[in-house]
Amino acid sequence: MIKFNLFVLPFSLGLIYVVYSIVIHYYRWIKSLPAVDKVKLANGLRTPSKVLASLKEIFLEGLIHRKLWKRNPLLGYMHMSFALGWFLLIVMGNLESRIYHGAYINAPYYPIFLKFFIHDRLVLFFEIFTVPAFFRFIMDFLLLFVLSGLGLALIKRKQSQWFGLKRTTNHSFFDRVALSCLWMIFPLRLLAESYTAGYFGGGGGFLTQNLGNLLIKISPGPAESIAYIFWWSYSLALGLFFIMMPYSRYMHIPSELLLIIFRHCGIQPKKWGSSFSDLELHSCSRCGVCIDACQLNFAAGISDIQAIYLIRGQRDQYVPENIAMTCMLCGRCQEACPVGIKVDLLRLIKRREIGSGQVSDFSYLTQSYPGFAEVVYFAGCMSHLTPSIHIAMEGIFREAGVDYLFVDRGGSTCCGRPLMLAGKDKQSNELIEFNKTLIRQTRARLLVTSCPICYKVFREEYNLPIRIQHHSQYILELVREGKIALQSQHRKVVYHDPCDLGRGGNVYDAPRELLRKISDLMPVEKECADALCCGGSLGLMNTTLQKKDEVTRNALQFLLAGNPDILVTACPLCKKTFVKHSKTEVRDIAELVHDAIPGRQIRKIMDPQKAEAAIP
C-alpha cells in the first residue's frame, strides 16, 4: 500500500510548525505563572472533579459553542459545525484509517488524505452495512456538516444581522489570510475526494461519490491529474492555515483550552497582569460580540476602541493610547464575551502602564478624629453634588433610630476609584490609606455608602474588617428588621442599574425589592446584567462631552419607553447624568424610600419662590 506522496509535505510541515508553536506557548504560559498559581494548576490537574469539569466546559464551549447558541441559534450552529464537525472528521478519519492500516501509529497525514491512498471499488448493495461503508457515509456527512457552516459563514459576511450581529469585526491582514485558507480547506477536500472517487469509480460516500461521478461526466479530461491538483491545493491550504494560526485569531482555539483548565484550577487574573492575562489575549476569537454590546458603538458611533481591538493591540504589543483610554468600563462587553475574558481588567492593566508614572501630592489631607458609631455613613463626593441623597439617608437613619456617623459630612476625600480607572493606582492607594484610617477610627461594625463607585472600591481594595453595604442593601435590611415602615406611593417607576452596583457589585435584587414595596416598578428592555451605562462614567477619559451625551440620550430612550412617572437610580453620578437630559423626574432610591415613610419628620422645605410669603 502506497503511503506517501510529495503533496502531503505542506500539510505535514504546517502541522509540525503549529504543534511546535502551541507547545512553546503552553510552556511559556505555564512557566511564567506566579508560583502560587503553579501550585494551583498542579493540584487542579490531580483533582479528577476539576479535570472533568474542564473537559465538560471544553466540550460545551469549545465544540458545541453553547453561549453562542444562546445568543443566536444561527451563530451557534455556524461555530458548532466548524468546531465539532472538524473535530469529528479528525476522530472518525483516524478510526477509519485503522481499517486499512493495522499499525498503532499512523503518519498524521495518512487519515487526512486517506481517500488519496485508499479507493475501494464500488460496494454492492448488500455491502452497504459493512464497516467501510459506514465510515464512508459518516465522513461525507461530517464534511457536509462543516460545509453547511461554511455556507452560513459566507452568508454572515453579507447578512450579519441574521446572526444577531449588527456590526462585524474589522479583521487584520493575517486574520484575512488565515480565514481565506480555512474557508478553502473544506471545499478543496470535497473536490479532491470527489474527483478521486469519480475517477476510480468508488471509495466515496453519498456526497463525494455522486458528486465525483457527476464531475467526471460534465468535465471530461485528465481526471486523475485534476484530482491530484486538488489534493495539492487541499494540503497547501491546510499547511498555510497551520502556519498562520499562531499569528492570527485562530490561536484562540488551543489557547481557550488551556484558559478553561486554568480557570477550573482557580487561577485568577492579576491586577498588574500575568501570563493568565496573556493567555486571555490569545483566547479572544475576535468574534465581535463586544462591538455590538458597546454603547459607544451603537449610541455614539465610536467603533474602533472596543475590547476586540484593545486585545488585538495588546497581543501585537501595540495599543494606541486612544484605545486604552476611550472606554466607559461599564462591563457590558465583559458580560457578553463568549470566552469570558476579563476585558475591563485587561484595559486597566494597559492604563496602569500609561498612567503610573505621574506623581500627585496629597500632603494637604489631614486626618481628623471622626468619633465613634455603630454605623459609619460615607456619602461619597458625588453624593455631595446631589445633596438630596444624603439628606434622605440622614432622614432614614434618624427614623430607624440608628447610631450612625456621617463621616464625610464636611466633604469627602475621594474613595480612590476614579484615579484607579485612570491607571493611577499608586496615587489612588494614598487616598485609600487615608480613608481606611478614617473609617477604622470610628470602630463601626458596618460601612454604608450612597455611591456604587465607592462601594466597589471599598469591597475590592480596602480590606476593611467590617461589613460594607450600598444604601439600597442597607435600607432593605432596615425594612426587613422592621426598623422603618414604608407605605407605597403607587407611582410608576423604572429602575436603572448603575454599572458599579449591578455588573460591578452584583447587587440587582435589593433595590428592586425595595422599589416594589414603595412604588409600581415597571420592567425595562435592557436591565440587570444587560443594563445600559448612563454615559457619565468616570472611566471614559478620552472623548467629548457630546459623545457622552449621545450615550445618555440613547440610554434614556430605553429607560423611558414605558412613560414612567419617575426614573429611579441608586447612584449619584447616574442621577446627575440623567437629570441633564431627562424630561422625566430622576431620583435616587433613598429619596423615594424617605418619602415613603409615613409620619416621617418632614424637613421644612420652603419653596424659595414663595419665600416672600413668610417674610413679615
Add this chain to the structure above:
Amino acid sequence: MENSVIVIGGGISGMTAAGMLALQGLSVTLLEKEKETGGHLARWDRLFPDRRKASEVLDFAREGMKRVNLVTGVTVTDISRQGREFTVVINSPIPNPQSPTPDHETVLKARALLLATGFDLFEARKKEEYGYGIYNNVITSADLEDRFKLKKGILTSEGKIPARIGIVHCVGSRDEKVGNLYCSKVCCVTGVKQAIELKEMLPAAEVFNFYMDLRMFDRHFEELYYEAQQKWNVNFIRGRLSECAENPDGSIIVKTEDTLTGKPFKITVDLLVLLTGFVPAGSTGDIAGMLGLVTGTDGFINSADSHIMNNSTDIPGVFVAGAVKGPISIGEAIADARAAAIQLAIYLNSPTPADD
C-alpha cells in the same frame, strides 16, 4: 383677513413688534400663553445699567399695542402653511363659557408669522449641588427681583437680616455639564446690579460675587462694575462654585476656589443668589417642530443669516425677534423687534416674493 400677522409670544419683543406692525396699518394678532403680557420683564423690578423701573418700559410697550388684537392664555397646537397663507390653531386652556367643550379650539389665518417665544430661565434644581429647592436660603436672581418688587426687605428664611450674601454667576450658562455651552450675556451685569441694590438696602451686609469672567460688554456696564467695587465695596471672587452645604442654622457653606490666589475657598453666607441663565422656551421647540424650523444645538432658533437676515428664517413669511434666537438684553430685544417688524412689513408689501 387681508395683510394679517400673527405674533406668537407676548414678552417685550413680541409686544414691541406687534405694536410696530399695527402702526403700519397691518392687522395684528398677538398670542400669549400666560394671562398677562410682559413675559420675564413683568417680573423684574429695575433694569441695568441705569436701574430704571422695568414697569416703565412695559407701560411704553403696552401703550403701543392699542391697535393689536391681544389673545392671552392660549397655546398654539398646530401651524400649517398653504402658499402664502398660514393656518394657526390655538387651544385655550381657560374654559370658554360659550363652548360646550372645556378645550376650545380656534383656527386663525395669517399671511405672516412672527415668533417671539423668548426664553425660560434655567431650572436651577438641575444644578443640585447648589441646593436650590433643597436649602431654604438658596434663591435665584428672579426670586430676588420678586423680593425687590415686594419692597418688604431682604430676610433669610429664618427671618434674620442676612449679614453675608453670595451671588453666583453662570448658573446653567457656560456649563457643559448641564448641556449649555453658551453665555447668557446679561447675568454678569445683573449680578453687579443686584449686588449694588442689596448693598443699598443692607449697607452692613457683605456681598460676594463668584464669577468666571465678568463680561461687561455694553455701554456703562464697566462703570457699573467699578461703582460696585469702589462705592459699594462688593467683593468679587474669581472661581466657580463646586458645591454648597447647609449649616444647622440654615446658613449656606459655599465651596469654591479663588483662582487668583490658586487656593480652595470656603465661606458661609446667609443668603445665596443664583444668576440663572437663558434656556430656549419650551414652546420654541414645539413651534419649531410644527413649522419645520431649524434650531441650533443649543435649542435656540437659527435665523436665515446671522448678519444680514437675522430676523428672517428659512421659511418665507416666518420671522423671528428677540430671545427666541438666544440671550439678549431688553434694549437689544426692543431694537431687534422693531427691525423684525420692518422686515415683515416689507415682505407683506412685496408683490412677488423671490422665493415663493
